Amino acid sequence: MQSPITRQYAIAQAALEHAVYFLELGADTKAATYFQFAAQNFQGIAKMLIEQETRRSHLDSREG
Numbered sequence: 461m462q463s464p465i466t467r468q469y470a471i472a473q474a475a476l477e478h479a480v481y482f483l484e485l486g487a488d489t490k491a492a493t494y495f496q497f498a499a500q501n502f503q504g505i506a507k508m509l510i511e512q513e514t515r516r517s518h519l520d521s522r523e524g
Contacts, residue, residue: 465505472501
């Protein structure tokens, strides 16, 4: 089973591939939509990683 971060990365990567495809076709609006979707997923990944690190730091400070 994939972790949520790995799954979200795969979705973002696929969105980037679609964006480039539509960009090459000259469908700029559609490409922009896929770029925005990819960006949202990458932001979600960053948020999850920051939250994980915050939880780890909090637990470490409670233990030591």
